[in-house]
Amino acid sequence: MNHFFSKNLINATARISTANASGKYKLDKNEQSLDVEIQQKIKVLENLMHSDWHRYPSADLTDIEEKVAQYCGLQANNIVLGAGSASIITTLLNYLAINGKKLVITHPSYSLFEYHCNTYQIPFTPWLLNQNLEFDLSKLPQLDHNSVLIVTSPNNPTGNAITKVQLETILKSHPETMVILDGVYTEFGQEDFTSLISSYNNLVVIRSFSKAFPMAGLRLGYLCSNEKMAAIVKKLMLPFSINALTLSFAREILFTASFMMESKKRVLSIISEREKMKAAIKAMECFQKFTLYNSEGNFILLRLHDEKDHALLLDELKHSGIRVLNTTNFTLLQNTIRVSIGTAEENMLFLDCLSSCFVKSDCPVYPLLYPVSPTLTSKLESIHYN
Numbered sequence: 001m002n003h004f005f006s007k008n009l010i011n012a013t014a015r016i017s018t019a020n021a022s023g024k025y026k027l028d029k030n031e032q033s034l035d036v037e038i039q040q041k042i043k044v045l046e047n048l049m050h051s052d053w054h055r056y057p058s059a060d061l062t063d064i065e066e067k068v069a070q071y072c073g074l075q076a077n078n079i080v081l082g083a084g085s086a087s088i089i090t091t092l093l094n095y096l097a098i099n100g101k102k103l104v105i106t107h108p109s110y111s112l113f114e115y116h117c118n119t120y121q122i123p124f125t126p127w128l129l130n131q132n133l134e135f136d137l138s139k140l141p142q143l144d145h146n147s148v149l150i151v152t153s154p155n156n157p158t159g160n161a162i163t164k165v166q167l168e169t170i171l172k173s174h175p176e177t178m179v180i181l182d183g184v185y186t187e188f189g190q191e192d193f194t195s196l197i198s199s200y201n202n203l204v205v206i207r208s209f210s211k212a213f214p215m216a217g218l219r220l221g222y223l224c225s226n227e228k229m230a231a232i233v234k235k236l237m238l239p240f241s242i243n244a245l246t247l248s249f250a251r252e253i254l255f256t257a258s259f260m261m262e263s264k265k266r267v268l269s270i271i272s273e274r275e276k277m278k279a280a281i282k283a284m285e286c287f288q289k290f291t292l293y294n295s296e297g298n299f300i301l302l303r304l305h306d307e308k309d310h311a312l313l314l315d316e317l318k319h320s321g322i323r324v325l326n327t328t329n330f331t332l333l334q335n336t337i338r339v340s341i342g343t344a345e346e347n348m349l350f351l352d353c354l355s356s357c358f359v360k361s362d363c364p365v366y367p368l369l370y371p372v373s374p375t376l377t378s379k380l381e382s383i384h385y386n
Helices: 007-011 038-049 062-072 085-098 111-119 164-173 193-198 227-234 244-254 257-282 307-319 344-362 374-382
Strands: 079-082 102-107 124-128 147-152 178-182 203-208 221-224 290-292 299-304 336-340
Touching: 007 111, 038 244, 062 079, 062 244, 079 085, 079 227, 085 102, 085 111, 085 178, 085 203, 085 221, 102 111, 164 178, 164 193, 193 203, 221 227, 244 257, 257 290, 257 299, 257 344, 299 307, 307 336, 307 344
Parallel strands: 102 124, 102 147, 147 178, 178 203
Antiparallel strands: 079 221, 203 221, 290 299, 299 336
């Protein structure tokens, strides 16, 4: 029966591997480390106890659309809801491909784009980042009225971001080209492009509640665009795809003042931890072994200058129970890892592992779990990590 499926699909490996997923410290998927409070979960479950599980959820999501719109400064008719941003992305990719649109996609970027295009045999042209892993308009492929440009900003897994000047230059110079901006890390970056929806009819922004909010497991994302485009995209979305649990959480907890305030505090804490992580790595005696890239996401990207050091670090992290994403197979990202920003404790454990790994490799006589050097310890204390 294999002749029914393409070689691309048959030969593809799973994008998210379930094998070898051991590790106590999960810094590999850009999730939040801390969960929703138990009392908030209880409130949602009590509400579900009184709902009809034998019925499909209501197709009228106007109340949630209004609250999402208020959160991001738009109107309800600018919002399309989906079961996570990934479901919106794949729906758009499929429709655009079937209708012969020419896709241009940031590269390297969110792995779903390339994986989905490969397994569904959707052709696309990459817009390659430059050698510093930044957007470069001089490298942008030619665009026309039949083109769709997909940009992720802040970009995953590199952490770089497109500037407002760059994005508006593209939107103005190519008014017939649809520009889809994957902005699921918006809350961690310096620019929020969602407000540009009112100025550019060719801009679509996709966002999520899985990164800036502790609800990745509930799968809720949304698309922002002008009113006419949003109404069209809604026709593509699978009805009843957002489950009753997620809808209950959105109605009972998500938009309450207390939850919103707590989520904002979490985002600020993650940004603070990210900057402390970057400062701590730069302070290490072995920093010459790495390239640390600037990041506007809830993660950092680290390149090892030596392939053996890259393998050594991955082994040490695994031994220490710390899960990170090995991004070495991404275009332009040889010998790199992406590390999600966790709690202060988790981040310190990663830093300890990173430092001890290379003290050990340079001096094999040291024990496996060599402590952080006094120099690094003093530098960490000087930036008030805790």
